[in-house]
Amino acid sequence: MSRIIATAAIRGAHSIVKQAEDKLREAIESKGKDCKVDFPDTGYYLPIIYSATAFEVKTLGDCEEALGHARALLPPVPEEKIYLPYLGWALDAGIATLFAEEVMEACKYLIGPNPVDGIWLGAAADVILRERGIEFVDGTAPGFAAVVGAAPTNEIAVQIARELQEKNLYIFISGNTNGKSFAEQLDEEGVQLGWETRLVPFGKNITSTIYSLGFANKAALSFGGIKPADFTRNLLYNKNRIFAFVMALGEVDDEKYANAAGAINYGFPTIADTDIPEILPTGVCTYEHVVPLVPHDKIVEKCIEVRGLKVAAAKVDIPVAYGPAFEGERIRKDDMQIEVGGPGTPAFEYVVMRDNNDIEDGKIEVVGPEMDEMEIGPGKPLGVYVEVSGRKMQADFEPIFERRTHHFLGEAQGFFHMGQRDIIRHRISKDAFEKGFRIKHLGNIIHSKYHEEYGALLDKVQVTLYTNKEEVEKKLDEVKAAFTERDDRALGMTDASVNQFYSCTLCQSFAPSHVCIISPERSGLCGAVSWLDGKAGYEITPTGPNQPIEKGKTIDESLGLWEGTNDFLYNASNKEFEQVSMYSMVTNPMTSCGCFECISAMLPLTNGIMTVDRDFTGMTPCGMKFSTLAGTVGGGIQTPGFVGHSKFYMGSSKFISGDGGLARMVWMPKHLKDEIADALTTAAEEAGLDDFVNKIADETIAQTEEEVLEYLQKVDHPVLKLDPMF
């Protein structure tokens, strides 16, 4: 009965708040009240406390105040008889628990034991949040399973983990049962843990559950546009967007109940394998709140049903598991059956459009030996030759399909996909081979995934897999010629050469006034949608987020202002904005949703701009970290002086061309500079800038705006001769 759960949860909350107070006292005794405290690389402080109260916990002294909030929420333990209503109390006790645990975990970063230890990852940095959190928003990941405790055997643990992965869920792991954790069980069985495989071990103690829930809160703050202290909406965002649940394996003690009560506030129910009381009436969660005694072979299905989740798991007829969770899986040398491609071995992936009558749908042919006839080891040639046809197919879409092969093939468990075109290097694991996975299955995957995703464009998909060296080499000549032709065609495509741009309003689900306008020379700010992608997207779903935009009459060529783009923006932004300059970050810049690969910001002292990408967690010369900048720029607003954009855009001749172009660039993180050095060099040469890349400062050269300016003067950066930006 619920009273037992409520009583246990409230008792657990009292105990955890007490423990947090003790831990904090210990931390203050050793470090002092003014000692800084935070989770690594985040702009969200202690995220649950910050989401709930907007209180920015920065020091151990602040932690005392935060624990005050926890204490204030603690209800009395319900009486045995003639008790007062306890559901509201238990939920408050849950939140008090989370506040206390955040303080406790934060103290651990200072005085140990360090939350990051061995397999344990501790708090997720904002970089991970931006990369992974967006998957919750765009639906790539429907939610997460917070697995608490341990399965009765390692085998069951692996089985459950695999099943969850196949549902595309993230698996956040915390806590233990009798000293054993689910993550340790997986680790012992050689299962690859980490964000790449969606199996995320946060911590062995139950208190590390706050990393899961804090992640959920941060997703709402970051992608949901929810303000701190608007906690009810934050929780409702989680209830209605992020379909997570708690899977409790093994005994559920008071402290686990307290955490479960915290999770119920988010609409995340608890499904247990043990005989605990149940809470079936609905309301706080979408359906039941606590469901006990579910057998292990049914528990994943049950979790999904209780949470009310519809998982569109791909049905690909292959002998191994399939889903995005397996895309990040690496296959070590010792575990591989074969490696195809690699240095000195001919290999390629190629998609080509054919006439409808020339190919046969579903025909999958392996030309040359199958894996059974291959020796274990590297150096196997492979040509993946895909022919497609369809009334709405266009040759322009070939590279889009080809690029997607990376994801489609990579999502097979035991298949490790690297590279593209004629520089591929893939591995197939021994395990997959033993399960019956063969080269021909690559054809099955491509056939079914292409139909699933591009059914609107395609009628037929035929796949030929060449495994014999001579054949591959022969085909490679044809394929390389095609690549060259394609590249030439893409180079020739400029904003001026097309009449239509494409919109992308996919992110309006969380940034309702955001409108990406995508042109050949300016891809979507997330870096994932090019003009061709937009075009294909429109063909696939004519009423979808990618709509053609007639440029219409030119208003200002240099700023990139057209009547058509303005009109589109006005309507699509729900009449929020009237003008957008495609080529300026000063005058009516494009809105930013939150998914930008990079943010550029003016550095007024230098007359130039700096660009920072999301992987850079340090301080930038503008005085803000990426996460703080993201908060300023994101959410579907125009922020003159700031703009979010893709990496691709920086190599474009239209990169803030209305504001002076690439010559404005004065600072960027070193790793970014290295990553896009080729594109930058080419673009700089085209713009007539000599030795330009070396004139851009980075964090190893300058950390403040003043230091940047000093460097610019030293290298005679061209920005110094430009007119003021505004």
Next chain:
Amino acid sequence: MTEEKKNKKNYEGADQESLQLLKKMEDHGIESSYDRYDAQQPQCGYGKIGLCCRHCQMGPCNVDPFGRGPSKGVCGADANTIAARHFVRYVAAGTAAHSDHGRSVAELLIATARGEAKGYRVTDVNKLHEVAKVFDVSTEGRETNEIAEEVGEMALAEFGKAYGTQKFATKAPETRQKIWEKLKITPRAIDREVTESMHRTGMGTDQDYKNLIMQACRTSMADGWGGAMIATELQDILFGTPKPTRGTANLGVIKEDEVNIIVHGHEPQMSEMVAVAASDPELLKEAEAAGAKGIALAGICCTANEMLLRHSIPLAGHMKMQEMAIATGAVEAIVVDIQCVMQGDEEVARAFHTKMITTSPKAKVDGAMHIEINDENAYEKAKDIVRIAIKNFPERDKKKVFIPKGKKSDVVVGFTHETIKYMLGGKYRASYRPLNDNIMNGRIRGVVGVVGCTSSILWPDQLPYMELVNDLIANDILVVQTGCAAAECAREGMMVPEHMEVAGPGLREVCEAVGMPPVLHAGSCVDNSRILIACSEMVQEGGLGNDISDLPVAGVCLDWMHEKALAIGQYFVSSGVYTLFGTKSMVAGAPDVDKFLNEEIEDIVGGKWSFTPDLKEMATLIKDHIEKKRDALGINEKKERKLYDMEDRRALSID
């Protein structure tokens, strides 16, 4: 649940505490309201069915319901006009009662805000801000007392404003407000509605029964969405919004060895201060010096409900138990203010050492001591009153004392619409969602308010409230109660979570999940306004239609006696709620009016009346009505569990 007279008094039966005291009164030759009811038999048959008109001096006129005698009054008014006028005057009087109560609270709030009312303070600042929003009073950067003063003044203006309609009516669902606007029955100034009702029902004015009933709609809503709501909301601001709390109920709460003070009536102004005075250390010492172990406060009628919900002060009984409480012989003082105070109390008090003290200038009782309490002197006067009780303690005649040893029931009470929200979701997820969800999924079939009076027509061996409420909860219908009806079920021990054992499986499951009783005590009779707001919030929460009239809910009063009950019933009907009274129709003599109220009005305002003394029939009517509404909402169809994909999730609101 009948008006059937018991000629031979039977002291066996259900409510032994009451019966034992009635027996004692009979043995001591003390007259009770039951005796007086007997003496009144036969009561006027014309009056009972609405056919006696004494609104002018050409009358009194009677119309013969059997068609043998006159069919019209002297002025030509027919049965319909006479019955409808009668009905409107009832409603107007009830509205006047609640609203004058509300006016006192508004005046007290102003006095408190100005620092003129010693001992009072603004307790619930959140509520103040909520109400400020309704009255368009700005709160930004202002002192609490400054806001409180303006809120009080705005509330006071609701009684006599020249233009516009009741501000609180804007809390109703928009669809509902539109219905009222279209019918032109959104209540205007409270006093105006009462005045206009009196005017229109006098000789020679409104003589169209439908037109008269529509005025009853508007007047009653000047009560529910006006005066009564002002009373409730402003009392919460001053004395705190009740939240779930434990207490005890029944005559057994009167203490053998303490100074017993009974507070009785309706407004908490007086009782709050008596409660403060009763815990004054100085007075406690005096009580001790007088040989008492302490000072015990207990309530009767709605004062009891107010004190029980806010301060866990025991509830001695409801309206019809007031004389019995005095008849324990252990009451040093019965302190009363307004409404539902029987003049008979004074006579019973005189048979013992008990002092009856009146405190309101509006309500004196011949023979009772009068100590006037106003906003400024309340605390001092309350101390005087407690002191009188203490001094009276030694006068208690132990031989005459009889406190029933029977049932003293535990209760869990205090279910206001705010605390229901909290109870269902805690601080951060407070909402009606779980209630709506569980109505939609059928665990709870519907919600019924069982409210209103108890009356001395009914001998205490009959427990119709208990019978009906238990029947409803056994059928998975959640029951919300106020007033004396609530006190009766509290007394019977039905307001504890353990009572969920009697509930149907669905309701029980929800009660278990929340930890609540299946019968929720929401307050006094003005607090029926809380039920209006709760209904509006259920509509707002979504999934149960767009209007109060779409909800699977009903309102019930079995033993109604005060005009206030009729005003309450009428404002529920006008707000779209099916309302059932457990008596015969008081307009039964005018079949057209009767049909209009019981049938035709539903198409106009969405709610309607039923009158039936037959409990079984009533339960059936309620259940059928609830299922009819559920069918209309489409929630009775068994639906597949909806599983959400990304598109579905995006479509969900997060506000």
